[in-house]
Amino acid sequence: MKESYFPQEIEKKWQGIWEETRAFKTLDESDKPKYYALSMFPYPSGKLHMGHVRNYTITDVIARFKKSNGFNVLHPIGWDSFGLPAENAAMKHNADPETWTDENIAYMTKQLKMLGLSYDWDREVTTCKPDYYKWTQWLFLQLYKKGLVYKKEAAVNWCNECGTVLANEQVIDGKCWRCDSVVEKKYLSQWFIKITEYADVLLEDLDKLPGWGDNVKTMQANWIGKSKGAIFKFPVVDAPNGEEMYVPVYTTRPDTVFGITYLVVAPEYKDIEKLTTAENKDAVEEYRANARKMTEIERLSTDRVKTGVPLGTHCRNPFNGEIFPLWTADYALVEYGTGAVMAVPTHDERDFDFAKKYNMPMKVVIEPSTPHPNPLPQGARELTEAYTEPGVLVNSGEFNGMKNNEAKKAITKWAVDKGFGEFKTQYRLRDWLISRQRYWGAPIPVVYCDKCGIQPVPEDQLPVMLPKDVDFSVAGKSPITTSKTFKDTVCPVCGGHAVRETDTMDTFVCSSWYYLRYADANNSEKCFDRDTVNHWLPVDQYVGGIEHAILHLLYSRFFTKALRDCGLLDFDEPFKNLLTQGMVLKDGAKMSKSKGNTVDPDEIFENYGADTARLFILSDSPPARDFDWSDAGVEGCYKFLNRVWRLISTNAQNITLDYKLNFPLEKSNDDLVRTVHIAIKGITNDIANDFQFNTVISKYRELTNAIYDWQSKKSELNEEDKQVLSFAIVSLMKLMSPVAVHLTEEAWHELGGEGSIHEQPWCKWDENLAKSSSITLVVQVNGKVKDKIEVDAGLSQDEMKQVALNSEKIKAQTDGKTIVKTIVVPGKLVNIVVK
């Protein structure tokens, strides 16, 4: 065995062997229990970054650990390969996005292999290949059949820079998630998926996911934004054309209806023109025009002073007969609730601000419960802010004296009985806009027939292939529309002329089901076999970045539920456990090209090897936390691996693999044996307990240090010493094998091991030996540590107490005082309470 550690040499050798022998192929048939470990698949942007390295290393260690523990592990990889960067690169160089994508995939595949990841490459999935997007299109058609896909004209988010519309989830603070430019509103006819139909179950089922972090679950819950309230219809008393009209409003505060003093409709409210008098028409039109011009960011800014104009018409409050005016103001949102708001300035902050500005009347209808040190001023004019706390109803007719939380129900019930109200649950979630005016995506499989209208493409005509005869140099429109062969086609119903849909699907559609395809990746007959998918899914452990907390993770959950309802599978949540790994930082900042603080994985592989990279990326922080990259830290890990290698190579003559996992323990009282058992237990538990790899690695170091220490105390090794040493070193190798995959494999091989160390079962520990033979007895007086005594671990509670009381230091502390109580914690400490 070579004395020095040459990672590059070893790693190349084993990567070659693993590839040749298909060492990580997963068979569907097995009598072992299944385990599905998955990383979020990468976008083939060109090169791996350290975030990828962290993500894939975490999942790889989990996969290897589970495999050693007797599971049949599925650990696949693929490419989320549709999307705008490929198209932009193509436009820049007037090349084919496919070529650009293929080259990137080839390079990144090489890098993944250099990292020593245990993927089953036979299940590789690439979303931009026809054998994948055929099934994306097929799934679209299943959802279409199920009534979950529709096309409609709507105010949508338009990114001018990207030249396409975006889903709500892709607009971050009014800006495009990809290019950061300001998003505009446009009225366009677009394809939507009815995710709102699943709003409630998507929210409810978050409770079925104890293996997800609360942060992600609350983010999803906030995004879905469920609220409970009521809809009330207010009759219009003076509609200009004499029509009988109602304005429905949604409110979560039915308890405040007696305090309504005006009503606001959004500038885009559909009936607004019918509700405007001739005298107010010009002012209202001007206001609406201004609202249209504003960007989303301006409009949604909460510090903006509220503005509005009166429509000139009035409504009657059916609860008390009062007449109040109608206004339009842009703090009412057309897309939420009914687009109209009942205004109660005394009990809503926004209404209060607006009423102050326009001098609207105010009426207190909720008082703090008496007795209260600060009763509200009776003249509501003197209020300085809205009272939004709980209280008791006043000025509210028959509801006076009722607690406001009870009144919500009672008042709604009253309105329901009288026929102008209903209980209503409202969601913030909007339908998912999936059409994109771009080329590099899965074509939406529908045609427009001159006679038959919108028609889905028949399933036997799938895939609708992306055309090749496109011109990427034409600015301002989707390249796909430049194709001469794509657009014109035949109607599947009447056989007449039809045109194809030129929009493609949001890439998030492709990534909403890829984890299902891995189970049955090479099926050319079906999207996936139902039994096979039911066998492998749900994913046991999903690992990826927090940035997908809403986007990908919400869409995937929806897809799973919808496909279950289509009868394609039998489970309703795709990812049983979710680990959201933190970011990789450098010097406290996110790695980015613009900051110039990136670290190139290739350089790390070249200088230190993949094992060092793997070890380091797991070492300093728990996986969920951000990880600060430091060059010194990498160096430290490299030194540690050298130290381990040296330990093995200098002892190669003394190590017998017979003593790998089941040392005849009764033969030895050696403390090193105990230390190894403690390490096995600790490391196994740390992995089982939320994958705390940072402490796993510190335990590798502790065990290594312990073996060196043990050895330095022996001048010569007898037969039993050699057995103990063999046990310790081989255990260390196995424990390290999920992380230092190449080093341990090489060492295993060099020591004469059969097959692969990765095929060896995980180390077992003996509970009786996984504790040391002596303990440090801590003796406290009144809860403060006053002495520490080394004692035999087998001491009884009484004996512990005696040892404690016999201590000179303790005697000094307790002398002349009365011992009130003595608390003994077995195996740990004695606390003496004195007065």
Add this chain to the structure above:
RNA sequence: GCUCCAGUGGCGGAAUCGGUAGACGCGUUGGACUUAAAAUCCAAUUGGGCGUAUAACCCAGUGCCAGUUCAAGUCUGGCCUGGAGCACCA
């Protein structure tokens, strides 16, 4: 404003149940080995009492203030700070 997460040495972080606060590492300092360097090894490293020596010893300390307890980084209540998400959502 609402929701979630976090706060421990110079730094990353550790501490199943409430039971030795600071494991392990980085950095720093000193030393050994070497002609020298690299590599390696050894030692020290929360702050203060305390500037020197043998060696201790004492006090304080996990964002802040209370509380529960024999015992609190850990539990409870109330704050403060930072991060993230949502947000004129009626």
